[in-house]
Amino acid sequence: MLIRRPDDPDGILPSGITPRELYLDRRRFLALGAAGALMSADAFAALSAKKSLYSTAEKINPLKDITGYNNFYEFGTDKEDPAAYSGAFKPRPWTVAVDGEVMKPRTFSIDELLKLAPLEERVYRMRCVEGWSMVIPWIGYPLSALLKLVQPTSRGKYVAFETVMRPTEMPGQRSRVLAWPYREGLRIDEAMHPLAILAVGLYGDVLPNQNGAPIRLVVPWKYGFKSIKSIVKIRLTEKPPATSWNLAAPDEYGFYSNVNPNVDHPRWSQARERRIGEFFKRDTLPFNGYGAQVAQLYRGMDLKVHF
Amino acid sequence: MEATISAARGSANLREQRVRRLKALLFAVCLLPIVREAYLVLSGAEVNPIEFVIRSTGLWALVWLWATLFISPLKKLTGWGSLLRFRRELGLFSFFYACLHLVCYLWLDKFFDWADVYKDVIGRPFITIGTVAVVLMLPLAVTSTDGWVRRLKRNWSRLHWLVYPAAALSVWHYFLEVKRDTTQPWIYAVVLGLLLGWRVYERGIRPWLARRMSPVR
Numbered sequence: 001m002l003i004r005r006p007d008d009p010d011g012i013l014p015s016g017i018t019p020r021e022l023y024l025d026r027r028r029f030l031a032l033g034a035a036g037a038l039m040s041a042d043a044f045a046a047l048s049a050k051k052s053l054y055s056t057a058e059k060i061n062p063l064k065d066i067t068g069y070n071n072f073y074e075f076g077t078d079k080e081d082p083a084a085y086s087g088a089f090k091p092r093p094w095t096v097a098v099d100g101e102v103m104k105p106r107t108f109s110i111d112e113l114l115k116l117a118p119l120e121e122r123v124y125r126m127r128c129v130e131g132w133s134m135v136i137p138w139i140g141y142p143l144s145a146l147l148k149l150v151q152p153t154s155r156g157k158y159v160a161f162e163t164v165m166r167p168t169e170m171p172g173q174r175s176r177v178l179a180w181p182y183r184e185g186l187r188i189d190e191a192m193h194p195l196a197i198l199a200v201g202l203y204g205d206v207l208p209n210q211n212g213a214p215i216r217l218v219v220p221w222k223y224g225f226k227s228i229k230s231i232v233k234i235r236l237t238e239k240p241p242a243t244s245w246n247l248a249a250p251d252e253y254g255f256y257s258n259v260n261p262n263v264d265h266p267r268w269s270q271a272r273e274r275r276i277g278e279f280f281k282r283d284t285l286p287f288n289g290y291g292a293q294v295a296q297l298y299r300g301m302d303l304k305v306h307f
Numbered sequence: 308m309e310a311t312i313s314a315a316r317g318s319a320n321l322r323e324q325r326v327r328r329l330k331a332l333l334f335a336v337c338l339l340p341i342v343r344e345a346y347l348v349l350s351g352a353e354v355n356p357i358e359f360v361i362r363s364t365g366l367w368a369l370v371w372l373w374a375t376l377f378i379s380p381l382k383k384l385t386g387w388g389s390l391l392r393f394r395r396e397l398g399l400f401s402f403f404y405a406c407l408h409l410v411c412y413l414w415l416d417k418f419f420d421w422a423d424v425y426k427d428v429i430g431r432p433f434i435t436i437g438t439v440a441v442v443l444m445l446p447l448a449v450t451s452t453d454g455w456v457r458r459l460k461r462n463w464s465r466l467h468w469l470v471y472p473a474a475a476l477s478v479w480h481y482f483l484e485v486k487r488d489t490t491q492p493w494i495y496a497v498v499l500g501l502l503l504g505w506r507v508y509e510r511g512i513r514p515w516l517a518r519r520m521s522p523v524r
Contacts, residue, residue: 064354065354068354069354069355073487073488077486077487077488079354079355130486132355132358175488177487177488178487248487249487266431267431267433267483267484268431268433269423269426269427271423274355274357274358276354276355279357280418281416281418
């Protein structure tokens, strides 16, 4: 395997991590937020996480961008809908059932999940299939940590994920804009890759409802919709699982959906992207800039066919 | 006799004055979306201001075009003949917003990368259809003056029939823009259907029915 270790001299250097002032700025912003309306929320608890060496050094987007501009169709199809209509959503109590092709199927409570592995802060680029991107400081741990606990069998070749189905708390699920519940999937080697994480927080705290509380997937080298939110089911399967956007429009959204500037969406180019907060567009990088880490997963595959 | 004529002239003047004032008011109203866009962008309320401006200008081009098409059924309904005098202004504002929409796309989305624009216009029906809609509106805007109305005579209305394909294409363009939730484009499509249906009834079906119903001699 050609996975780059954090201590690899060609990898991400500690000096390439967010400057201290920026980080402190963020803490100050959080303190302001905590002093305000969020004080009453019982789930509002700061998460302490070690900064991961897999983090990018790029400028982090303000919390307002990350929590105010979301695609989370369960709460509505406009970018402002998730922030506006996720107030009634209850991220606790919560369980995630893990089963299928595993030796030890198990249901985890959210408290177990929060303690399952040491929390890390991973500052990742997030590239939406619509042509915009952000830099987000996630808190979580590798998905592989959870998968190792349930011990996938040799027939566990894919990992299927499912979002919670709660039409009373998620108004978007009352319209049939997608086939609910939302489903996503990864190949097992993608799922075991150290960059693929389960996120339980961002910006130093638990996940806001509109960002996929209480637990979500983050796969930074794929388009954002692959990073399924508010997960309740994880199933190991032998066959590739059905995924929501692929079911909705198979010619537009493939199973892999790796960020690829050379394979356009039928309606728009994927060559460039607008980083939220910037005026000029920037070039989109293959695998969203994580090619050195993940390109070997797809060696020998025609990425125009397996888009 | 003299008195009645001058009174009639007076009331005509009054009506003229009122129409002029309303036209000025309409002009201001049609500019409001730009004021709102500027406010939302400058105040930082929009997380993705460029996308917002591109979409908003496109949507308002639709709104003013639909308003333009509402004028003649509204005139028929209310019997207020002066309504026709607001139509040109609405149509021109629709064209103005469509141009803003196009310029925003060329500048803020493509940064005048003409090779890229060409690929879009040729290769992506979404962009092709939107472009054709604006192009169809261009001769209508140019020939909107009184001079052209006089010069073109009956051909003027024939030419301005192009507003219907332009409207249909623009709502099609809207359908292709949305990723999944087609509620909004459907609303515009249904209203356009009603507006066109009314015209078909008024100009085709009703006269035909009237002819059939009239006693044969």
